[in-house]
Amino acid sequence: MEEKKVIISTSALTRKFPLAGGSEITVLNGIDVEIEEGTLTILKGRSGSGKTTLVNILSALDLPTEGKVFFDGKEMNAMSEHQREELRRYHMGYIFQAVALVPVMNVYENVEFSLRLAGYGKDRKERVEECLKKVGLVKRMYHMPEELSGGEQQRVAIARALAHKPKVVFADEPTGALDTDNGLLVVKLFKELVEHEGVTIVMTTHDPSLMELGDAVFEIEDGVIIGRNDDSLRRIGKNI
Numbered sequence: 001m002e003e004k005k006v007i008i009s010t011s012a013l014t015r016k017f018p019l020a021g022g023s024e025i026t027v028l029n030g031i032d033v034e035i036e037e038g039t040l041t042i043l044k045g046r047s048g049s050g051k052t053t054l055v056n057i058l059s060a061l062d063l064p065t066e067g068k069v070f071f072d073g074k075e076m077n078a079m080s081e082h083q084r085e086e087l088r089r090y091h092m093g094y095i096f097q098a099v100a101l102v103p104v105m106n107v108y109e110n111v112e113f114s115l116r117l118a119g120y121g122k123d124r125k126e127r128v129e130e131c132l133k134k135v136g137l138v139k140r141m142y143h144m145p146e147e148l149s150g151g152e153q154q155r156v157a158i159a160r161a162l163a164h165k166p167k168v169v170f171a172d173e174p175t176g177a178l179d180t181d182n183g184l185l186v187v188k189l190f191k192e193l194v195e196h197e198g199v200t201i202v203m204t205t206h207d208p209s210l211m212e213l214g215d216a217v218f219e220i221e222d223g224v225i226i227g228r229n230d231d232s233l234r235r236i237g238k239n240i
């Protein structure tokens with residue numbers, strides 16, 4: 001199997017938060033992960049294990065207290081706030097558990113709006129249509145979000161996160177508000193997007209039934225990586 005490029009990595013990453021009374025809580029403790037380009041990478045763990053905290057750091061929304069996080073070989077701590085903002089705006093896409101579509105905009109406008117924010121100048125209409133096609137919602141283009149099911153709304157959010165051609169899309173519990181079938185559809189869609197669009201997707205979940213779809217799975221417990229299941233296991237999986 002060809003070697004893939006590492007797009008994001010961490011080294012002995014620790015995140016502590018101050019607590020009232022002067023003490024602190026260590027939420028992530030010595031995390032080393034590598035995220036390869038063109039993969040669906042799953043961070044799995046129970047509620048409170050530290051998944052969101054880790055995704056926030058990988059996606060340049062937060063910084064580690066100790067240790068390092070690299071995007072494309074550049075250390076995020078060494079970047080200015082402006083550089084991190086550019087990274088978020090142009091190279092990253094975000095999908096959250098609670099779908100946050102703009103309620104007064106139709107499906108088309110929701111996706112187009114995000115392209116504008118990313119400074120995507122020309123051919124916006126074509127790109128919006130292309131992305132809605134990828135998620136199977138071209139026919140619902142002029143519908144309002146409230147007219148769509150939860151699963152459909154999440155698919156619009158996926159189109160929106162992809163539209164500006166980010167290098168990495170982060171999805172924090174994207175299936176959390178969906179039933180099992182819709183949850184599975186979303187993860188299968190991620191898989192297709194990774195295979196056909198070459199995008200990298202990092203998602204968190206506590207649902208064990210979704211694990212096998214990941215190219216790489218990191219299991220986190222109490223802020224520590226306790227298991228990983230990447231290339232070597234993927235090869236075995238494919239041969240069965």
Ligand SMILES: Nc1ncnc2c1ncn2[C@@H]1O[C@H](COP(=O)(O)OP(=O)(O)OP(=O)(O)O)[C@@H](O)[C@H]1O
Pocket residue numbers: 017018025027045046047048049050051052053054206
């Ligand atoms: N700003 C903060 N201040 C103090 N503690 C925090 C802060 N952010 C997170 N924590 C604590 O860190 C732990 C991990 O939280 P995190 O949200 O990363 O977990 P999670 O695995 O994403 O959980 P869930 O699946 O429930 O979303 C929790 O115990 C949480 O209370």
